[in-house]
Amino acid sequence: MSKLTMKTEGDKHIIVTRHFNAPPEAVYRAHLDPKIIQQWMLGPEGWTMPVCINEARPGGKIRYEWANAKGGGFYLTGEFLELEPPNRIAHVERMHLPDPTPDNHVETRFEADGDGTLMTMRMTLPEEKTRAAMLATGMERGMEASYARLDGML
């Protein structure tokens, strides 16, 4: 029900799906409202997001800054491409470490699913090499033993 799935589509995309027990309007808002984003988009325990800028309009800027108690930190910038409330967000993002990583194109869809929402996030991986290789690793099968996975590649 609320289990996350992760799979590849063609050789260009990784697709993540997740069900939420709230209507699309709420899930959409939770992805755009900085005050709400700061409550959940935090990765593993121990990190906070002191800065969250989200100009929710086409061309609008995205900037998230994370920090931990040990003084570590890094940030992400991006731009919104298209917004179709409450069903679709298309944006591009990159990490700064501090050198920027290649652009990651992300499309996030929210569809009514019973009383809740089915979120489908599609990430477009920037490099063909990387994309093909990620496909090869069969990541949708989860964490099997490394060697069993290699066996399954053929």
Next chain:
Amino acid sequence: MGGLLAFRFKISIYLYKVLLMNLDAAFSALADPTRRAILARLAKGEATVNELAEPFEMTQPAISQHLKVLEEAGLVTRRVDGTKRPRRLAKAGVEAMDQWLAMLRKALEKNYDRLDQVLAGMQHKERKTR
């Protein structure tokens, strides 16, 4: 939202960079079907260049070239056995990739579990004001 960024929280930036460099090489190495086949063969046990060349109908130099890419990516290592140099899977390289994928998944799961709580709170508030 967040996508690939999520798993990066877990490790320090320095470690991440090192990992990314290695992973990039590993992923590039894996993009080729012959190299994937070589890895699959080595998953069953170590093999010499000759043994590897046989089923692929490729010349030894061609196989050696593929092995070089796999070795540089940290996916394959070689052992000295007299005049032979049998190749075997390098565990660390393969595990780093698994780790990479697992971390992405774990961080996303963590984020969305948290979002479940946030959404529950939002719904609760809405019902109150209605």
